Amino acid sequence: MTLPERTLGGSGLVVSRLGLGLAAVGRPAYINLGRARDLPAMRTPEALYRRTAELLDRARVAGIRYVDAARSYGRAEEFLARWLGERRVPPDSLTIGSKWGYRYTANWALDAPVHEEKELSRAHFQTQLAESRAHLGSHLDLYQIHSATAESGCLEDASLLRALVAGRREGAYRAAGVTLSGSASARALELALAAQVDGERVFDTVQATFNCLEPSLAGPLARAHDAGLGVIAKEVFANGRLTDANRLPGDESLVRGLRAAAGARSCSIDQLALAFVLSHPFVDVALSGAATSAQLASHTAALDVALDDGARALLEGITEPAERYWATRARLPWS
Numbered sequence: 403m404t405l406p407e408r409t410l411g412g413s414g415l416v417v418s419r420l421g422l423g424l425a426a427v428g429r430p431a432y433i434n435l436g437r438a439r440d441l442p443a444m445r446t447p448e449a450l451y452r453r454t455a456e457l458l459d460r461a462r463v464a465g466i467r468y469v470d471a472a473r474s475y476g477r478a479e480e481f482l483a484r485w486l487g488e489r490r491v492p493p494d495s496l497t498i499g500s501k502w503g504y505r506y507t508a509n510w511a512l513d514a515p516v517h518e519e520k521e522l523s524r525a526h527f528q529t530q531l532a533e534s535r536a537h538l539g540s541h542l543d544l545y546q547i548h549s550a551t552a553e554s555g556c557l558e559d560a561s562l563l564r565a566l567v568a569g570r571r572e573g574a575y576r577a578a579g580v581t582l583s584g585s586a587s588a589r590a591l592e593l594a595l596a597a598q599v600d601g602e603r604v605f606d607t608v609q610a611t612f613n614c615l616e617p618s619l620a621g622p623l624a625r626a627h628d629a630g631l632g633v634i635a636k637e638v639f640a641n642g643r644l645t646d647a648n649r650l651p652g653d654e655s656l657v658r659g660l661r662a663a664a665g666a667r668s669c670s671i672d673q674l675a676l677a678f679v680l681s682h683p684f685v686d687v688a689l690s691g692a693a694t695s696a697q698l699a700s701h702t703a704a705l706d707v708a709l710d711d712g713a714r715a716l717l718e719g720i721t722e723p724a725e726r727y728w729a730t731r732a733r734l735p736w737s
């Protein structure tokens with residue numbers, strides 16, 4: 403199968419419009435709405451490797467060409483590298499992105515007090531790049547700062563920016579990217595767009611939260627796309643709130659309205675949510691954060707869902723104030 407494809411800005415990297423993120427399967431715990439029903443009863447490393455490999459196999463058959471990992475997603479890079487080796491996947495047949503900035507600290511425990519720690523320094527970049535390369539080698543196409551913020555100073559740290567550009571020039575990766583989270587992402591994106599070293603732009607891509615509850619970055623992302631950056635949309639299901647599995651107190655009428663709209667169009671809530679994101683021309687690739695093959699199949703089928711005016715109006719009408727959206731996200735448990 404093939405899916406519609408795009409080139410990620412000026413990077414030359416080819417991606418399918420649907421990508422697969424490995425945050426939900428590289429470690430036993432993740433921010434979610436209750437994944438006990440989705441994951442194997444025993445979340446051993448081998449059981450989660452098997453789930454990761456199953457998702458990657460299905461993604462490949464479906465025509466997905468972008469896979470997203472991070473140093474902090476537990477063993478995601480290691481699982482991906484093992485799968486690439488076992489399936490003998492040629493480096494140019496998939497575009498692979500990873501991230502540095504957070505280190506995984508939970509030691510495979512579900513109830514760890516802290517699951518990841520952040521450090522956006524040049525020294526940490528160099529340590530984590532060596533770790534990512536040890537796993538992914540020449541498969542590493544895109545290396546992204548994980549959740550860059552304006553106040554961290556990383557987007558104006560001349561020594562770090564120089565190191566990011568040097569990594570690209572030396573061929574450690576083909577493109578440098580930035581990922582953004584939170585209600586202050588627009589300011590961070592401005593800084594990322596302005597970042598240059600010797601007149602060379604530092605960042606080729608931006609990955610940011612974009613969904614119908616939190617579309618506040620639409621304008622900045624469209625401008626970034628016009629300026630030549632590749633745009634990757636993440637959290638398109640609002641961490642599961644835009645799926646039929648959402649039982650969050652306070653979201654009852656949201657889910658009722660979405661269920662009715664989806665039912666009238668013979669599709670599912672997650673398919674409407676994904677179709678909304680993909681209907682924005684500035685989105686090059688939208689990430690599926692699937693934990694199961696059934697979820698991935700539903701997300702793949704969403705590429706055939708055309709958004710009619712009624713559905714678009716409904717989805718545009720459920721936008722939440724950004725502060726409220728991010729406060730709700732911060733309350734979601736890790737389990």
Ligand SMILES: NC(=O)c1ccc[n+]([C@@H]2O[C@H](COP(=O)([O-])OP(=O)(O)OC[C@H]3O[C@@H](n4cnc5c(N)ncnc54)[C@H](OP(=O)(O)O)[C@@H]3O)[C@@H](O)[C@H]2O)c1
Nearest residue numbers: 423424425434435436437581636637638639640641642691
């Ligand atoms: N800062 C960053 O750079 C950053 C941050 C977040 C994510 N990401 C990337 O973006 C990817 C996607 O983000 P995300 O997983 O956090 O958020 P998401 O895609 O909005 O949510 C994914 C979750 O929604 C639920 N879900 C999805 N489809 C479903 C369906 N059809 N039925 C029922 N439940 C469904 C599953 O949770 P349950 O298992 O609970 O059902 C799944 O784990 C990640 O894998 C990662 O690659 C990057």
